[in-house]
Amino acid sequence: MSAHVIADDAEALAVAASLAAEFRPGASARDAARRLPRAELDRMSASGLLAVTVPADHGGADVGARTLAEIFRLLATADASLAQIPQSHFAYVNVIRRQGTPEQREFFFAELLAGRRFGNAQSEAGTRHVQDIRTRLEPRPDGSYVLTGVKHYSTGALFAHWIPVLARTGDDRLHVAYVPSGAPGLTVVDDWDGLGQRTTASGTVRLDGVPVPADRVLPHHLTFEGPQLHGALAQLLHAAIDTGIAAGALAEAAEFVRTKSRPWFESGVETAAEDPLLIQRFGELALCTKAAEALLREAARSVDAARADLRDDTAAEASVAVAAAKVQAARAAVEVSSALFEVSGTRSAADSLNLHRHWRDARTHTLHDPARWKIQHIGRFVLNGTRPPRHGLL
Structure with missing residues (x-):
């Protein structure tokens, strides 16, 4: 297997945008038929996108957290399933960076540069809680x-x-x-x-x-014995996926209203896009989405800053920033994907259109870990200076 080697952050973003545009047209049909995206993942591997965090001294682009978050956001605007599949891939690349021996790093980084993909086998059912690993x-x-x-x-x-x-x-x-x-x-x-x-x-x-x-x-286990960004990076990518879902749903809602919706008879306008109440609602949904995007960028900046100067304080600041981004992203994804129907009207509920895939993706992905606990840790840090725990989910 061979793959292109991406040179830097700018190329990584260009490749991600190109792949998102390529994957978007088939996203609804793949979801409706539950057609697994093997060909699309092979395209992602061949593009070199899955190796962009390989360190420079091993031949990789070693992109920053801001670039990686934007890659996931772009992919999720097109297809939230395709964006979700490599989330654990990058988390476990990070484990190799932090805990691998020189020989392990050399072997696995070469595998990544060749286009190999990591999956995950971490969660277990029927245990006391998510950290109760019995394997x-x-x-x-x-x-x-x-x-x-x-x-x-x-x-x-x-x-x-x-x-x-x-x-x-x-x-x-x-x-x-x-x-x-x-x-x-x-x-x-x-x-x-x-x-x-x-x-x-x-x-x-x-x-x-x-x-x-x-x-x-x-x-x-050594990952959590000192200041670490394992959890912050993993959660940042989840936040990017939710933010992308919100942006994708907003774009599809706007297109539907412009091209398929009728104006409400009381509005006195010729097209739905001129309805002042719909304009108001789109403004509100855009603000919600833009807030998620801004917090995502700030969280990624905090992760990059902590990576450059990793201490207990910088790691804590990064975790709290990511937690804030994740909470807002989850809210935006669920609200915007639900409001899609509110602004688009009855016709948008047709099952054949599959517009509900945005809400289904948002509702499923935002269950990954509870936002209420992230808000708790934000509050503890702001009020009492209590650093978040090192458990990999924050």
Whole structure:
């Protein structure tokens, strides 16, 4: 497999914009038929977009957080499922940057530059909470390991060349095992039936005695023993997806009103686009979306600043900024995708138009982690100076 190597931030943004324009026309049909986007993901791999965070000394563009967030926002304006699939990919590239040995970094960065994709196998069902990871990584006499467990919500695993698996060793410490697709004992089940993000194939991964060489295991628990941006970066990309959903829904609502809606008879105007009450509502929805975009940019700037000077204080500021962006982005995505019908009228509710995919995507993706806890951490930081916890979800 080979892929183009992107040179810098400017090229990365240009490639993302081009891919978004390419993916947009087929997004509704893919969602309606639940046609999995293998060809589109191959295009994304070949474009080099999935390797843009590879460090410069390994041949990558090493783009900043602001560029990466904008890449995800652009993709999500076109297709929220396609934007969601590589979110964990970049989170686990970040684990290699932070915890990989020189040999591991050399191997995996070369894989990324060649267009290889990471999936994820992290969440589990039926446990006490999201941090209760019961998948086990058992050592063998030769120094290798065996993986046993069941994972759910494994976005991207079905399309991945490598599946990073969160697991605990006997001492309960958290590790990431990078498992190649097709490994013995590994089964990826396409059983995702979410109402939104229908083509992410976020199904089940079963691990039945999967052998893992020692050099494919990274000590993820060390990530959280000092100031870190693992959670902030991962959440920034979620915020970018929600912001993109809002912008995509707003653009489609405006196009529908301009081309298909009739004015309300009491308005006294010739077209729906001239209706003063609709104009007012579009102004409100634009403000909501622009606020999300502004907070996303500010959060990305904070992550970049913290990356350049990583301390407890800068990491905390970045996490709080990302939390604020995520809360506003979630609100914007749900409000705008719902208001699409309010401003477009009865005709927009036709199932055949599939305009509800925006709301379904927003409603599904914003359930990823609760905004109410992000607001709590923002309040604690602002009022009492309490730094957010280091748990990877903030």
